[in-house]
Amino acid sequence: MHAPEKPIKVGLFVTCLVDMFRPSIGFATIKLLENAGCKVSVPEAQTCCGQPAFNSGDKKSTQDIARQTIQAFDGYEYVVGPSGSCIGMLHHYTELFDESDPWKARAEDLKKRAFEITSFLTDVLDFNTILSKYDAKATYHDSCAGLRELGVKQQPRKLLAKVANLTLNEMEESETCCGFGGTFCVKYPDISNRMVENKTSNIVDSGATTLLGGDLGCLLNMAGKLKRQGHKIETRHIVEVLAGMTDEPAIGDADYELGQPA
Amino acid sequence: MQITSPAFKENARIALHDAGLQKALGNLKEGFPVKRSTAVARMPEFEQLRDEGTALKNHILENLDIYLEQFEANVIKNGGHVHWCRTPEDACKKILDICEEVDAKTVTKGKSMVSEEINLNDYLEKNGVEPIETDLGEYILQLRGDHPSHIIAPAIHLNLEDVSEIFHEKHKRPKSSDPKVLMQEAREMLREKFAGADVGITGANFLVAETGSTIIVTNEGNGDLTQTLPKTHIVVTSIEKVVPTLEDMTLFLRLLARSATGQEFTVYNTLSTGPRRAGDQDGPENFHVVLVDNGRSEMVGSEFQEMLRCIRCSACMNHCPVYGAIGGHSYGWVYPGPMGSVLTPKMIGIEEAGLLPNASTFCGKCESVCPVRIPLPKLMRHWREDEFSKHLSPKAVRWGIGGWAFFAKRPTLYRLLSISSNLFLRVMAGKKGHIKKIPLAGGWTDGRDMPAPRGKTFMSQYKSRKQR
Numbered sequence: 001m002h003a004p005e006k007p008i009k010v011g012l013f014v015t016c017l018v019d020m021f022r023p024s025i026g027f028a029t030i031k032l033l034e035n036a037g038c039k040v041s042v043p044e045a046q047t048c049c050g051q052p053a054f055n056s057g058d059k060k061s062t063q064d065i066a067r068q069t070i071q072a073f074d075g076y077e078y079v080v081g082p083s084g085s086c087i088g089m090l091h092h093y094t095e096l097f098d099e100s101d102p103w104k105a106r107a108e109d110l111k112k113r114a115f116e117i118t119s120f121l122t123d124v125l126d127f128n129t130i131l132s133k134y135d136a137k138a139t140y141h142d143s144c145a146g147l148r149e150l151g152v153k154q155q156p157r158k159l160l161a162k163v164a165n166l167t168l169n170e171m172e173e174s175e176t177c178c179g180f181g182g183t184f185c186v187k188y189p190d191i192s193n194r195m196v197e198n199k200t201s202n203i204v205d206s207g208a209t210t211l212l213g214g215d216l217g218c219l220l221n222m223a224g225k226l227k228r229q230g231h232k233i234e235t236r237h238i239v240e241v242l243a244g245m246t247d248e249p250a251i252g253d254a255d256y257e258l259g260q261p262a
Numbered sequence: 263m264q265i266t267s268p269a270f271k272e273n274a275r276i277a278l279h280d281a282g283l284q285k286a287l288g289n290l291k292e293g294f295p296v297k298r299s300t301a302v303a304r305m306p307e308f309e310q311l312r313d314e315g316t317a318l319k320n321h322i323l324e325n326l327d328i329y330l331e332q333f334e335a336n337v338i339k340n341g342g343h344v345h346w347c348r349t350p351e352d353a354c355k356k357i358l359d360i361c362e363e364v365d366a367k368t369v370t371k372g373k374s375m376v377s378e379e380i381n382l383n384d385y386l387e388k389n390g391v392e393p394i395e396t397d398l399g400e401y402i403l404q405l406r407g408d409h410p411s412h413i414i415a416p417a418i419h420l421n422l423e424d425v426s427e428i429f430h431e432k433h434k435r436p437k438s439s440d441p442k443v444l445m446q447e448a449r450e451m452l453r454e455k456f457a458g459a460d461v462g463i464t465g466a467n468f469l470v471a472e473t474g475s476t477i478i479v480t481n482e483g484n485g486d487l488t489q490t491l492p493k494t495h496i497v498v499t500s501i502e503k504v505v506p507t508l509e510d511m512t513l514f515l516r517l518l519a520r521s522a523t524g525q526e527f528t529v530y531n532t533l534s535t536g537p538r539r540a541g542d543q544d545g546p547e548n549f550h551v552v553l554v555d556n557g558r559s560e561m562v563g564s565e566f567q568e569m570l571r572c573i574r575c576s577a578c579m580n581h582c583p584v585y586g587a588i589g590g591h592s593y594g595w596v597y598p599g600p601m602g603s604v605l606t607p608k609m610i611g612i613e614e615a616g617l618l619p620n621a622s623t624f625c626g627k628c629e630s631v632c633p634v635r636i637p638l639p640k641l642m643r644h645w646r647e648d649e650f651s652k653h654l655s656p657k658a659v660r661w662g663i664g665g666w667a668f669f670a671k672r673p674t675l676y677r678l679l680s681i682s683s684n685l686f687l688r689v690m691a692g693k694k695g696h697i698k699k700i701p702l703a704g705g706w707t708d709g710r711d712m713p714a715p716r717g718k719t720f721m722s723q724y725k726s727r728k729q730r
């Protein structure tokens with residue numbers, strides 16, 4: 001554990017989806033990092049991690065975005081983001097440059113510093129003073145990139161175990177893809193739709209009242225399906241619960257004061 | 263086999279609504295993955311075995327020419343023949359020549375995906391030689407005029423009812439839906455064929471360089487009869503199957519059985535080492551190995567080399583959520599699932615097969631179970647790069663990505679784009695919190711709602727909080 005008197009300099013990688021859809025995830029991430037003794041900044045020059053270009057085969061645009069991101073996060077001890085997928089993409093930057101390219105070494109350096117939030121709190125800081133309380137039977141979806149590229153599996157569960165009043169009902173096939181897959185969900189909507197249907201039926205069968213996860217893309221997909229099917233299950237990003245910032249209506253829910261079902 | 267890969271999306275849509283297929287796919291999901299994980303759990307050193315298998319395959323691929331020549335020399339020493347065939351046509355022609363030399367009318371066949379790859383059955387039939395599939399699954403498919411939808415369980419897309427139906431129709435026997443009765447019926451039908459066949463054709467799981475042997479593994483034993491009863495045995499296989507020694511072969515057999523069916527070892531492991539020798543009780547008089555290249559040697563030294571490690575275990579498709587949703591036929595050619603999405607573009611062209619490497623969420627499940635650690639998502643991405651650089655990706659994708667990247671490379675403009683998209687979606691949602699229909703985004707909203715953004719963008723909020 002790092003000594004609290006010397007704050008760790010962390011650059012927050014917001015992720016484009018959090019920026020656009022759910023800023024509270026960004027603020028919850030900052031709160032958790034600050035509670036853990038970090039000094040958090042949000043570099044202005046960041047946009048998206050570049051994954052849409054990378055996975056569409058547009059290597060040149062991906063390289064441009066990678067260089068921009070590497071530069072934006074120069075000088076931070078750590079780069080932390082609320083998404084296994086986007087942080088996984090930051091790790092992929094190393095594959096974009098040849099050995100002879102000076103950007104290769106910089107990408108390697110970024111890879112060493114870039115962490116998904118639950119993994120950073122647990123694996124790097126060994127932080128577990130979670131003081132929040134949340135009344136729910138929750139179930140946790142293991143998003144693919146976090147799970148298989150970054151080894152995020154026990155970290156969120158360890159942290160959730162500290163949340164008062166929360167019980168975890170594991171669903172069947174929690175490690176199976178929800179069918180989001182970035183551009184996949186619009187390029188192959190029929191297949192994507194079947195995959196998310198399988199996922200929501202496992203979520204419903206778990207008996208959980210809340211669905212939690214660590215990647216907003218997957219959460220938007222699953223919440224969107226749960227809504228369309230008329231289920232009353234709340235969907236939230238794990239950091240909202242860990243930081244005690246659950247006043248905000250859940251993903252896809254209306255404002256409470258409208259008297260709509262939450 | 264007719265190629266329908268360009269119609270992948272349509273194939274998939276039909277498959278998703280095919281009740282029989284969906285039932286069969288449900289059984290697959292309950293079957294292979296569970297068996298594999300049980301087998302892996304019983305073997306603590308499995309991960310180490312995977313590393314060894316991966317390293318050994320890499321070594322073989324670095325020295326492929328040497329091991330293939332050693333294999334050839336030993337086959338010849340044992341009294342057999344080796345035929346090098348660059349294209350599927352070369353291979354079909356060679357096999358027909360051998361059949362004609364011995365004046366063959368019927369050939370029995372063990373399961374071989376390479377023979378599917380070169381479309382051998384059609385070719386033989388057209389030239390007056392009747393091929394008879396002896397693997398139960400393949401036999402059922404042949405009766406139906408159907409094709410494999412899986413590389414080790416070719417008829418996995420069928421249910422018991424389908425088998426009962428076709429047997430009744432073709433065997434002219436009373437209809438039964440007892441698997442034991444059906445099995446017995448198939449056996450009786452095939453026994454006759456085995457006895458009358460002039461040539462037996464099998465595939466090979468591995469080729470052993472040090473002994474010049476080929477091996478096939480089956481759970482039915484049909485391979486043994488196919489290769490020992492007829493006078494001529496032809497092994498049709500591909501160049502990447504060679505391994506240096508028998509010892510090395512056993513490493514892959516252990517990986518293969520566990521990854522494929524969750525068995526410790528496959529039931530029948532049949533080695534063929536040349537034709538019958540003086541004093542042998544049985545065995546063929548002639549022994550031929552037809553080595554098919556079909557694009558493989560081009561993959562050596564390319565970004566796709568790692569794909570040649572594949573031992574055709576099928577774990578990648580058994581665990582693939584896309585394969586599990588749509589089945590193997592949707593992929594439109596011989597090799598389905600993740601391994602097929604890498605191989606098919608190489609073999610039939612990216613122009614025909616471009617939709618396959620795109621049909622993945624890159625969830626990585628395939629790579630996580632592949633016994634020889636093939637980075638399947640990375641290889642599929644290479645195909646996407648190839649498509650993009652050749653301007654083959656659909657215009658909507660190119661323009662969409664191009665337009666988006668323009669903004670993503672300019673943080674100030676990007677802020678404006680996210681602010682306006684955020685606002686647009688919030689206006690669309692009104693006070694509901696989610697949106698039922700978004701113009702031009704039917705791909706999303708046909709099946710699910712779109713959760714609305716909560717408040718202004720993070721960057722705007724962060725800025726105003728800091729200024730406060």
Ligand code: SF4
Nearest residue numbers: 572573575576578632
């Ligand atoms: S790619 Fe790997 S998992 Fe798939 S069939 Fe080949 S060896 Fe098996």
